[in-house]
Amino acid sequence: MIWSWDYTFEVLPEILAAFIVTLEATLAGFALAAVLGLAWATARMSPVSWLARGASGIVEFVRSTPLLIQLYFLYYVLPDYGIALSPLVTGILALGLHYSCYTAEVYRAGIEAVPRGQWEAARALNLPTGTTWLRIVLPQAVKPTLPMLGNYLIAMFKDTPLLAAITVMEMLQTAKLTGAVSFRYLEPLTITGVVFLVVSLIASYAVRYLETRHAIRR
């Protein structure tokens, strides 16, 4: 038999421990993407044209180039400017930046779906622009986007193995190194795949639940 259960149980605890790092990277990266994406989305709708065009350009560029090179870029370039971050923090920055350009699109769709009358009502009540955004538009815009944001959270989770390329000891890197020690890659890599599969299947069910709940409320 090719598969060794003894070896499986030997490496399982190490890989599961590394899952914590994967989870940290996902959650911290997504927190950044959620906030930064909102900044891009509002900047793109700004009446100041250089701001709107600049934000659109950046979002378009980041979205159509590979995350891996963006990761290398931050990893090698930031230290040159005296910014010494740990590989994990660098990875979180890159993930957050990359996915903020996807969440920006999601927010934009959400903001555009807010009826014009809401803006007009806010203006009629003489609310300042900041208050209109924070108290009127965004609360209505963000909620319907939650399932889409959930999908990007799952996508980001599945992109965390890229951090292995800048030496972060997340699940894949741990699996590869344990495999290299014993010359047996089959079990550690399969376990890693299964963990990803189980977590993202559960997460997609959660997102689907969010979608149906929202649909019923409408």
Place this chain on the structure above:
Amino acid sequence: MIDFLQTHLPALIEGLRVTLQLTVGGAVVALLLAVAAGLGRRSRHRWLRWPANVYVETFRGTSALVQLFWFYFALPFFGVSLPALVTGVLVLGLNSGAYGAEVVRSAINNVPRGQWEAGRALNLDERKVLFRVILPQALPMMLPPAGNLLIELLKNTALVSLITLSELTFTAQVQRAATLDTVPLFALTLLIYFFVAQILVAGMRRLERAVTRHRGGAA
């Protein structure tokens, strides 16, 4: 500037050639799998539906890089050792194909039921209804999401550098290590990817227009 381009551009273009091979090869594999699995998931036969479901859920549920490493490092334990380029094309195709299957399936589901019934009423056999009535109407709906998947595929080719294939990203890394021209070199590499992505987007737009014009503009 000229010096910099003379040092790096020939190598990067060589890398780009491999990146394009991966993109095109992966897209062909993905297209075949997407149609097969997309139709398979709608099949009446359990022995078609089941493998299609398992394929789509497995490849959508795990990470592309994990899949790549698995095929490159773990598959040899089953006696199958593939070269890096073949592994890259295969995994990129399998990965995008799983997402593409959902595109195919949802586009077919969005064709009104009446079209199936009308086809049947005209006494067309099942296959003719599918290929002559349903798919031509589903195709225009598939193209925009397929274009997005193609860009994702292009971006994913960078992952193949991690199994030591000298495509664009790998080449950029090697050149960086040799010259330490980090910022301009990575900036140039990103620009090349961006440029290729723009060409792909423009190509998909043309294809969309061609398909809708063929249908007399009625969507």
